[in-house]
Amino acid sequence: MWRKEATMLSWLFMLATLTGVVLSSVTYDHTSIIINGQRRILISGSIHYPRSTPEMWPDLIQKAKDGGLDVIQTYVFWNGHEPSPGRYYFEERYDLVRFIKLVQQAGLYVHLRIGPYVCAEWNFGGFPVWLKYVPGISFRTNNEPFKAAMRGFTQKIVNMMKAERLFQSQGGPIILSQIENEYGPEEWEIGAPGKAYTAWAANMAVSLGTGVPWVMCKQDDAPDPIINACNGYYCDYFTPNKPYKPKMWTEAWTGWYTEFGGAIPQRPAEDMAFAVARFIQKGGSFVNYYMYHGGTNFGRTAGGPFIATSYDYDAPLDEYGMIRQPKWGHLKDLHRAIKLCEPALVSGDPAVASLGHYQESHVFTSRTGACAAFLANYDQQATATVTFRNRHYNLPPWSISILPDCTNVVFNTAKVGVQTTSPQMVPVSNLGSWASYDESVASYSDDPFTVVGLLEQINVTRDVSDYLWYMTDVNINGNEQFLKNGRYPVLTVMSAGHALHAFINGKLAGSVYGSLENPKLTLTTSVKLWAGSNRIALLSIAVGLPNVGNHFETWNAGVLGPVQLSGLNEGRRDLSWQKWSYKVGLKGEALSLHTLSGSSSVEWQGSYIVRSQPLTWYKSTFNAPPGSDPVALDMASMGKGQIWVNGQHVGRYWPAYTAKGNCGGCSYVGTFNENKCRTGCGGPSQRWYHVPRSWLRPSGNLLVIFEEWGGNPSGITVVRRTVGSACADVSEWHPSLWHIKSLGKPEMPEKPKVHISCTEGQKISSIKFASFGTPQGTCGSFQQGVCHSTYSYEAFKECIGQRWCSVVVSKETFRGDPCPGIMKRAAVEAICN
Numbered sequence: 001m002w003r004k005e006a007t008m009l010s011w012l013f014m015l016a017t018l019t020g021v022v023l024s025s026v027t028y029d030h031t032s033i034i035i036n037g038q039r040r041i042l043i044s045g046s047i048h049y050p051r052s053t054p055e056m057w058p059d060l061i062q063k064a065k066d067g068g069l070d071v072i073q074t075y076v077f078w079n080g081h082e083p084s085p086g087r088y089y090f091e092e093r094y095d096l097v098r099f100i101k102l103v104q105q106a107g108l109y110v111h112l113r114i115g116p117y118v119c120a121e122w123n124f125g126g127f128p129v130w131l132k133y134v135p136g137i138s139f140r141t142n143n144e145p146f147k148a149a150m151r152g153f154t155q156k157i158v159n160m161m162k163a164e165r166l167f168q169s170q171g172g173p174i175i176l177s178q179i180e181n182e183y184g185p186e187e188w189e190i191g192a193p194g195k196a197y198t199a200w201a202a203n204m205a206v207s208l209g210t211g212v213p214w215v216m217c218k219q220d221d222a223p224d225p226i227i228n229a230c231n232g233y234y235c236d237y238f239t240p241n242k243p244y245k246p247k248m249w250t251e252a253w254t255g256w257y258t259e260f261g262g263a264i265p266q267r268p269a270e271d272m273a274f275a276v277a278r279f280i281q282k283g284g285s286f287v288n289y290y291m292y293h294g295g296t297n298f299g300r301t302a303g304g305p306f307i308a309t310s311y312d313y314d315a316p317l318d319e320y321g322m323i324r325q326p327k328w329g330h331l332k333d334l335h336r337a338i339k340l341c342e343p344a345l346v347s348g349d350p351a352v353a354s355l356g357h358y359q360e361s362h363v364f365t366s367r368t369g370a371c372a373a374f375l376a377n378y379d380q381q382a383t384a385t386v387t388f389r390n391r392h393y394n395l396p397p398w399s400i401s402i403l404p405d406c407t408n409v410v411f412n413t414a415k416v417g418v419q420t421t422s423p424q425m426v427p428v429s430n431l432g433s434w435a436s437y438d439e440s441v442a443s444y445s446d447d448p449f450t451v452v453g454l455l456e457q458i459n460v461t462r463d464v465s466d467y468l469w470y471m472t473d474v475n476i477n478g479n480e481q482f483l484k485n486g487r488y489p490v491l492t493v494m495s496a497g498h499a500l501h502a503f504i505n506g507k508l509a510g511s512v513y514g515s516l517e518n519p520k521l522t523l524t525t526s527v528k529l530w531a532g533s534n535r536i537a538l539l540s541i542a543v544g545l546p547n548v549g550n551h552f553e554t555w556n557a558g559v560l561g562p563v564q565l566s567g568l569n570e571g572r573r574d575l576s577w578q579k580w581s582y583k584v585g586l587k588g589e590a591l592s593l594h595t596l597s598g599s600s601s602v603e604w605q606g607s608y609i610v611r612s613q614p615l616t617w618y619k620s621t622f623n624a625p626p627g628s629d630p631v632a633l634d635m636a637s638m639g640k641g642q643i644w645v646n647g648q649h650v651g652r653y654w655p656a657y658t659a660k661g662n663c664g665g666c667s668y669v670g671t672f673n674e675n676k677c678r679t680g681c682g683g684p685s686q687r688w689y690h691v692p693r694s695w696l697r698p699s700g701n702l703l704v705i706f707e708e709w710g711g712n713p714s715g716i717t718v719v720r721r722t723v724g725s726a727c728a729d730v731s732e733w734h735p736s737l738w739h740i741k742s743l744g745k746p747e748m749p750e751k752p753k754v755h756i757s758c759t760e761g762q763k764i765s766s767i768k769f770a771s772f773g774t775p776q777g778t779c780g781s782f783q784q785g786v787c788h789s790t791y792s793y794e795a796f797k798e799c800i801g802q803r804w805c806s807v808v809v810s811k812e813t814f815r816g817d818p819c820p821g822i823m824k825r826a827a828v829e830a831i832c833n
Ligand code: GAL
Pocket: 118, 119, 120, 121, 181, 182, 231, 251, 256, 257
């Protein structure tokens, strides 16, 4: 008997395991992705693992989960994983399996965009530079060597995921994969070979048997069973290429990237929420925020060229991993509202009705009686009052209200009910003294190689360094007129990019640089040549390899000429076809000056010698600021160069490249584009550089800087990033403050409350501003309006000394009504210390 039971139990166990395996499946239909038989509305966010440190990952993932995400999406970065052919790297920031397992532990799913072309403002779009030198290769087209390499890497990643049982079909978190990236426009340009390549890529991916669906984004002709998906600021207009595929948005851009020379892009939270609500109301079932955490292009990983080191992206989690308010909280409220609608949303297409000129309702109903409605006002000027099922609703301009029971509004995209925070960079003056080391202008003693003519830069450097020296000699006859009249000849250097410093007989004669829009440059400078032999040394600098564009692998960098001298007796002399000597990289790079051992292998000049001169290495030490606030370096006093801390490569810095662009006002209303809401015009495109906490010891951290132009290192400060102040602005009646019970019916609203909270380890030290009435302005610049309760500050007094507090917005709290009959708000700015 006992035996029989035991056998039955083991059979049951086996059956359960078997059915478990069988049930773990991801499929799809017109409505949505279906996980284990359940149709799901999925909210996803991009976090690219090498753009933060493994120590930051658990916190980022948790904050993503707290923000209401179901899925984390990441690209796979081939050039990080296979630095040379067949030599793989999956450690530290490139520990892909660890990243995915952390997401799994948090209970979230993964969308793995293998690419292996990723674009992503990442160096060379993710391709290893060696790939360009595979004989006969042509990227992203019907080319055998390329396809073989692409298959090899894709297979490598898929097999790795399978071995770790990470696909949902194996009980793992990966529910979707992606092959290629935005290939549609490329295919359109190149025609037949592009079409053949698409078919091949789709087939190759599907044949790998992951057990989960593949996605191709911006690929209208994605072959079955691959789902084609949309990328952009809005995707509500998008329809998949087959009626049995779900409507997916793989990149909902939360902001945009910063380029050196550009102003900092921002996207208002209200418009972001509006775009997502608009997508969902039109039957969308998968939204991925690109980026949810942008992070940092550490080292030389930034693409472009000219992509900045910061990849903050104005994402809901900022570059440092801190919650960006109100964006993070407003989207969290949106996700809660969408989830309340899920039972109705997954039951079919909405019924659409007009509610006015610019107003519409989208109503989802299920057979079981669930009903969810979205009421939209596309009017860019006016609030609309609409009637829906015999009730009146007020819709602010460019907004959508969400009614999970078709009656009660739980969220409106334009009404931000969460607090705003304004982070600050607080200087911590703990840098030690500076020492310097000359990176002297290259010379023939540096063992260069010499050829006739000018060489393309990447062909020479293979991108092991940003730097390539071009050297040549020019003989000047003693009878040259300019030696007598002082009208010096003009040197003209044409370069394919990206930046260039010209030295004549060891002295800097001029610097030029391109931009993201046009990396090419021309140096034109008069040069003080002497009679006899003159040395021209050109330091050509790459600022990230291109990551997008038709056959970007063939784009050139470096001095391709012509290089000419004009104003000589003979007129113009072309130097392009004389002998040129080449030296890859800097002396300091060869000496590994950025490391502890390398930096102690040379003599540095003492602190009193710190000079503002080009081509100089600087070193200092600093203590980590106490506490756990994120750390950065304020580089405002510097020109252009690179930073290392304890041997770790922070990245390129270039605060001297100030931001061009239009930094006019920013309204959330109206169609957004990346140029609409820029800030920081005229200032450095990037002033602060993130140094992850895990790279720091408590004291004696080695900071090494290579400065090209001649900045002043004594102006560099270590700063910590902290929530400087927390603001809230809440009206007496606010729909998004309605208490939402997850998956339950919305309840009647509680009295609206002002919630303010500082980050962990901080307290509210004072109330900078408080007004109950009709306050004006925004966080950091609030002002009293015509109506103001004299009890406003008193009401928030209890907050002082607390980490967080909440105060009910009602006339009782403020001891009376300062202006009866007028809708009032309470605005407050609390200082966190
Ligand atoms: C998309 C691309 C992403 C990223 C984005 C801009 O087109 O797929 O990888 O480059 O643009 O940030």
